Amino acid sequence: MEALDLARWQFGIITVYHFLFVPITIGLSAIVAGFETAWLRTHNPAYLRLTKFFGKLFLINFAMGIVTGIVQEFQFGMNWSDYSRFVGDVFGAPLAIEGLLAFFLESTFLGLWIFGWDKLPRVLHAACMWIVHIGTLLSSYFILAANSWMQNPEGYSFNPDTGRAELNSLGAVLLNKVQLVTFPHTMLAAYLTGGAFVTGVALWLLVRRSTTDDDRPMYRTALRAGAWVAVVAGIGVAVSGDVQGKVMTDVQPMKMAAAEALYETEQPASFSLFTVGSLDGREEIFSIKVPGLLSYLGTGDFDGRIEGINDLRDRYLETYGQDPGTTYYSPDDYIPYIPVAYWSFRLMIGLGVVTAVAAAALLWATRKGRSPTGTRARKALVATAVALPLLPLAANSFGWIFTEMGRQPWLVFGLMTTPNGVSPGTTGGEVMTSLVVLTGLYAVLAVVEVGLLLAAIRAGADPFSEPPDPSRSPSDEDAPMALAY
Amino acid sequence: MELTTIWFVLIALLWVGYFVLEGFDFGVGMLLPVLGRREVERRVMINTIGPLWDGNEVWLLVAGGATFAAFPEWYATLFSGFYLPLLLILVALIVRGVAFEYRHKRDDDRWRARWDACLFLGSLVPALLWGVAFANIVRGVPIDADSEYVGGFFDLLNPYALLGGLTTVLLFLTHGALFVALKTDGDIRGRARRLGVGVGAAAAAASVAFLAWTQLLTGDAVTLVLAGLAAAALVAGLLMAARGREGWAFAGTFVAIGLAVTTLFVALFPNVMPSSLDPAYSLTTTSAAATSYTLTLMTVVAAIFTPLVVGYQAWSYWVFRKRIGEQHIPVGHR
Numbered sequence: 001m002e003a004l005d006l007a008r009w010q011f012g013i014i015t016v017y018h019f020l021f022v023p024i025t026i027g028l029s030a031i032v033a034g035f036e037t038a039w040l041r042t043h044n045p046a047y048l049r050l051t052k053f054f055g056k057l058f059l060i061n062f063a064m065g066i067v068t069g070i071v072q073e074f075q076f077g078m079n080w081s082d083y084s085r086f087v088g089d090v091f092g093a094p095l096a097i098e099g100l101l102a103f104f105l106e107s108t109f110l111g112l113w114i115f116g117w118d119k120l121p122r123v124l125h126a127a128c129m130w131i132v133h134i135g136t137l138l139s140s141y142f143i144l145a146a147n148s149w150m151q152n153p154e155g156y157s158f159n160p161d162t163g164r165a166e167l168n169s170l171g172a173v174l175l176n177k178v179q180l181v182t183f184p185h186t187m188l189a190a191y192l193t194g195g196a197f198v199t200g201v202a203l204w205l206l207v208r209r210s211t212t213d214d215d216r217p218m219y220r221t222a223l224r225a226g227a228w229v230a231v232v233a234g235i236g237v238a239v240s241g242d243v244q245g246k247v248m249t250d251v252q253p254m255k256m257a258a259a260e261a262l263y264e265t266e267q268p269a270s271f272s273l274f275t276v277g278s279l280d281g282r283e284e285i286f287s288i289k290v291p292g293l294l295s296y297l298g299t300g301d302f303d304g305r306i307e308g309i310n311d312l313r314d315r316y317l318e319t320y321g322q323d324p325g326t327t328y329y330s331p332d333d334y335i336p337y338i339p340v341a342y343w344s345f346r347l348m349i350g351l352g353v354v355t356a357v358a359a360a361a362l363l364w365a366t367r368k369g370r371s372p373t374g375t376r377a378r379k380a381l382v383a384t385a386v387a388l389p390l391l392p393l394a395a396n397s398f399g400w401i402f403t404e405m406g407r408q409p410w411l412v413f414g415l416m417t418t419p420n421g422v423s424p425g426t427t428g429g430e431v432m433t434s435l436v437v438l439t440g441l442y443a444v445l446a447v448v449e450v451g452l453l454l455a456a457i458r459a460g461a462d463p464f465s466e467p468p469d470p471s472r473s474p475s476d477e478d479a480p481m482a483l484a485y
Numbered sequence: 486m487e488l489t490t491i492w493f494v495l496i497a498l499l500w501v502g503y504f505v506l507e508g509f510d511f512g513v514g515m516l517l518p519v520l521g522r523r524e525v526e527r528r529v530m531i532n533t534i535g536p537l538w539d540g541n542e543v544w545l546l547v548a549g550g551a552t553f554a555a556f557p558e559w560y561a562t563l564f565s566g567f568y569l570p571l572l573l574i575l576v577a578l579i580v581r582g583v584a585f586e587y588r589h590k591r592d593d594d595r596w597r598a599r600w601d602a603c604l605f606l607g608s609l610v611p612a613l614l615w616g617v618a619f620a621n622i623v624r625g626v627p628i629d630a631d632s633e634y635v636g637g638f639f640d641l642l643n644p645y646a647l648l649g650g651l652t653t654v655l656l657f658l659t660h661g662a663l664f665v666a667l668k669t670d671g672d673i674r675g676r677a678r679r680l681g682v683g684v685g686a687a688a689a690a691a692s693v694a695f696l697a698w699t700q701l702l703t704g705d706a707v708t709l710v711l712a713g714l715a716a717a718a719l720v721a722g723l724l725m726a727a728r729g730r731e732g733w734a735f736a737g738t739f740v741a742i743g744l745a746v747t748t749l750f751v752a753l754f755p756n757v758m759p760s761s762l763d764p765a766y767s768l769t770t771t772s773a774a775a776t777s778y779t780l781t782l783m784t785v786v787a788a789i790f791t792p793l794v795v796g797y798q799a800w801s802y803w804v805f806r807k808r809i810g811e812q813h814i815p816v817g818h819r
Binding site: 059060062063064066067068070071073074076077078079081082084085087088089090091092093095096097098099100101103104105107108109110111112114115116119120164166167168170423424425426430433434437438441445448452455456478479480481482483484485 | 809
């Protein structure tokens with residue numbers, strides 16, 4: 001394989017892996033902060049136990065998010081130096097602002113939260129986790145703005161002298177219409193993920209035989225809190241995703257056509273839930289279709305016109321064929337890889353919907369003091385508990401694979417193709433080395449991380465102990481730290 | 486002052502911040518097997534930097550991001566050119582970052598020993614390679630007319646650069662030892678201080694040799710003064726350490742490292758990455774820079790948020806100002 005293919009595989013693996021930890025960090029930081037706030041307001045010991053229990057799981061996950069995030073920032077320069085030269089003026093600014101505004105906030109206040117139990121007044125301690133959460137949102141906003149610019153470049157001009165894109169409006173980058181729907185969609189998906197994580201963990205502890213009857217109400221509370229977050233966020237993901245589909249049809253019609261493997265323009269266009277046929281969707285043997293649905297997803301009208309891949313290819317050829325910033329090779333290169341676009345789109349939606357429906361079913365099963373601990377349903381409940389945290393993680397991954405693969409062959413839509421962005425001086429051997437080293441390291445860390453998570457979940461919440469309150473009583477100088485590494 | 490010069494200064498400051506801060510937590514990591522004779526001592530050491538190391542590391546991420554935004558050509562040439570050393574640094578920072586959080590998660594000596602090895606190597610490798618990388622940047626590397634690095638991995642391991650790496654390792658060891666002396670109580674405090682003085686003498690010798698070599702390569706009157714001040718600060722810090730004044734001693738290494746890094750950046754200016762093939766191929770603050778729109782915008786953002794960041798980071802140092810002794814380490818691992 002060439003450096004280009006290796007660099008693409010590396011970017012995909014490294015980024016999808018990083019994004020397993022990101023949405024849990026975003027969603028769980030809010031839920032942990034919520035539990036701590038609930039404890040401060042109600043003084044119910046269960047909320048403090050849940051704060052510490054889910055806080056522990058949060059930290060195991062956060063460590064991985066941090067270290068895999070460092071690679072993200074470096075690999076643009078390492079593997080994609082021509083891309084970095086071309087877009088640095090536009091793309092670098094949100095990245096630098098992200099570091100200054102968000103990374104310092106997250107790392108400093110998380111350190112204060114971890115080690116500050118016996119040093120900070122209680123309200124300030126809870127505020128630290130809220131600040132961490134705000135940090136995750138700020139971080140997401142700037143990095144998604146950078147990505148949205150790649151999907152729909154605005155607020156720049158192309159300078160033929162330097163051969164690069166130059167920023168002329170930060171406002172246009174931060175308020176890009178793709179960004180305005182991508183940010184809510186991604187954040188709501190993160191809340192769905194965090195909610196499903198809490199729901200799954202709490203459900204497993206609730207139905208497990210060794211959990212004491214005294215602890216069950218606490219896990220039931222956590223389950224319902226997580227499930228409410230998941231259901232509300234799930235609805236939001238669907239609504240924002242619907243808007244996003246229309247923006248996408250407007251700015252990247254090829255991506256929508258690829259999502260349905262729609263070769264010829266149709267009006268109205270149906271949406272296939274499932275297709276058996278050739279991989280690229282040119283021939284179909286069997287398909288379940290919902291009439292007019294693709295028209296609705298793309299245009300908001302069940303009778304709307306959706307352009308097909310063949311027409312779009314011809315149109316792209318006319319628009320971009322002679323663009324100075326691109327190398328143009330074959331007409332079909334304007335078509336993304338259809339099987340990936342088609343199936344990732346369906347898996348993203350399907351797995352997300354299943355997650356939200358499962359959370360809603362659990363809310364129903366636990367309504368008015370009920371607890372789903374009947375022995376007959378136990379196996380199904382355990383399976384649900386295991387699946388719940390995993391489903392949205394897979395849905396998120398498919399979402400990113402869809403949006404990035406569906407943009408191909410563009411690295412920056414309409415401006416730079418992917419082969420033009422790779423580092424010219426970097427050899428296949430170098431990229432292969434980093435691919436093997438990082439993938440191997442990530443695999444080992446995944447085993448370690450999952451092992452620690454499972455051990456911490458099995459151990460359950462620690463018994464209640466009143467934390468020291470430094471604002472009331474002067475602490476003993478020689479007392480052990482409330483939390484230590 | 487030109488905007489490009491302002492941003493050169495700001496990026497130099499970010500690297501200064503990174504080295505004076507993460508320098509001591511690298512030092513603590515490297516000293517773990519030396520000063521931490523018993524498990525409880527190792528935990529005392531780790532807890533002195535526990536709440537701080539991550540915030541320190543963000544200085545690197547912001548330095549990287551700011552370079553990308555302000556000098557895209559510098560970012561692209563440096564990161565793609567120094568590919569393998571950067572990969573090693575990344576691997577080191579990954580295992581190190583995870584080690585802090587995971588080490589105490591299992592009560593098992595072999596488990597802890599493995600993470601201790603990660604902390605040691607994860608601190609040593611970047612401490613060494615950042616020195617090597619910066620020495621190479623100052624010395625100049627083969628960069629062609631397309632701003633591409635055309636050397637190999639082993640071109641980076643020249644004597645001057647290796648001396649640079651040795652210098653950063655010794656300086657960070659000294660800095661870390663004096664930090665442990667400043668932040669701990671009990672037996673380890675005195676040992677850390679004495680070790681700091683001993684390693685500090687070697688660090689001073691290496692620093693003087695490295696800065697003198699730098700002076701011969703690319704120095705002027707300003708770098709000579711700065712290098713002299715750096716050496717003086719280091720010697721003053723060591724004298725303070727020898728007299729048991731740990732706060733002043735740590736301030737000495739803090740200032741010395743800051744001035745040494747400043748010397749390198751002043752020696753570099755107005756280049757950002759000189760080419761050893763042809764001075765015409767060198768990347769400079771003007772040829773590598775972003776547009777004035779982006780630079781102006783970033784200046785506004787930096788002017789507003791940098792004081793805020795420094796403020797709350799300083800506050801977190803103040804919250805965790807107390808010395809840690811063995812009595813503060815809770816029994817068991819949670």
